[in-house]
Amino acid sequence: MKSVSHLLVLALALTAGCATSYSWKPRVPSAMRSVCVPSFQNESSLMEIGALATRQVAREFQREGTFKLASSEDAAIEIQGIVKSVSIGSVGYNRRTFSRYTGSELRMMATVSVVDKREGKVLVDNKTYTSQTTTVVGQDATTAQRDASGRLADDLARQVVDDVLNLKW
Numbered sequence: 001m002k003s004v005s006h007l008l009v010l011a012l013a014l015t016a017g018c019a020t021s022y023s024w025k026p027r028v029p030s031a032m033r034s035v036c037v038p039s040f041q042n043e044s045s046l047m048e049i050g051a052l053a054t055r056q057v058a059r060e061f062q063r064e065g066t067f068k069l070a071s072s073e074d075a076a077i078e079i080q081g082i083v084k085s086v087s088i089g090s091v092g093y094n095r096r097t098f099s100r101y102t103g104s105e106l107r108m109m110a111t112v113s114v115v116d117k118r119e120g121k122v123l124v125d126n127k128t129y130t131s132q133t134t135t136v137v138g139q140d141a142t143t144a145q146r147d148a149s150g151r152l153a154d155d156l157a158r159q160v161v162d163d164v165l166n167l168k169w
Helices: 002-021 049-064 141-165
Strands: 034-036 077-093 101-116 121-136
Touching (some): 049 077, 049 101, 077 141, 101 141, 121 141
Parallel strands (some): 034 077
Antiparallel strands (some): 077 101
């Protein structure tokens, strides 16, 4: 019985300590919880990656749930992005043919700015993000690159939303 009471006291002490340092509420002020994501510019050679990055960043804000998407006129913050480059490199060779690669690595570099539209302040100024993924290339390299570009955009979106959530509001 004595050990049960000790465990109960220990559990209550731990719970009380955690209750003061953790919170389920978002740190983002309620007035700042609307966001717009205009089309990302694409300066890379990979067609439509700017539009794909825009779509995935908007979806990630929706999935995370703290922010709601809004029109440019109604949004408190705006996410501005430029896909600077996408590079494709070989990561493996087929030993039987000695010339055809069996996989590739895609790496995307993008810059993103976060603007407080209500105050007219830039909260994040052209931060560089790097996303990368690998893909197995069979007979159809174009389809493999298209699938991989979606994963690049997903990775970028998670990074951007995480950084916006962790801003010092």
